[in-house]
Amino acid sequence: MWVGFDDNQPIGLSGAQAALPIWTQFMKAALAGRPSIAFDVPEGITFADIDPETGKLVTPRCPKSFNEAFFSGTEPTNPVSCTADRWAGLRRVRAGRASGQDRSRFTCPTCLTCPTCPSIIDP
Numbered sequence: 001m002w003v004g005f006d007d008n009q010p011i012g013l014s015g016a017q018a019a020l021p022i023w024t025q026f027m028k029a030a031l032a033g034r035p036s037i038a039f040d041v042p043e044g045i046t047f048a049d050i051d052p053e054t055g056k057l058v059t060p061r062c063p064k065s066f067n068e069a070f071f072s073g074t075e076p077t078n079p080v081s082c083t084a085d086r087w088a089g090l091r092r093v094r095a096g097r098a099s100g101q102d103r104s105r106f107t108c109p110t111c112l113t114c115p116t117c118p119s120i121i122d123p
Contacts (some may be wrong), residue, residue, distance in 0.1 A: 001019050001022065001023055002019075003015075003018040003019045003022065004018075041069075044071060044072045045069055045070070045071065045072065046069070046070050046071075046072045046073075046075050047067055047068065047069055047070070048067070048068060048070060048075045048076060049065045049066070049067055049068075050065060050066055050067070050068045050076065051064070051065060051080040052064055052065070052066055053080075054080050055076060056076050056078050056079060056080040057076050057077070057078065057079040057080065058079070058080060059079050059080060062080060
């Protein structure tokens with residue numbers, strides 16, 4: 001499918017903005033009344049849950065992930081590690097203000113939202 005002007009001037013839209021809505025409308029009409037059929041995953045394709053920031057495998061402590069397809073044997077094998085992989089994103093957080101104690105700690109940004117992550121490091 002092609003969307004554009006006859007003289008090839010730019011329309012200032014991506015394919016997702018210009019062509020996708022037209023294609024979606026067409027396919028909905030073309031398949032109306034037909035049953036959905038499950039997609040058979042081809043041989044040699046593997047799926048893995050991936051951390052969106054690092055591209056590594058997620059752990060049960062990761063608050064965000066997405067499922068990605070890989071050619072078998074090319075999927076990541078190393079899990080994400082907050083303390084090892086995210087030093088560049090460390091933030092200082094203050095804990096215990098209500099008790100009057102100043103317990104400054106460093107943690108990675110993802111782990112600020114993950115109460116079970118052990119990556120809080122005392123300075």
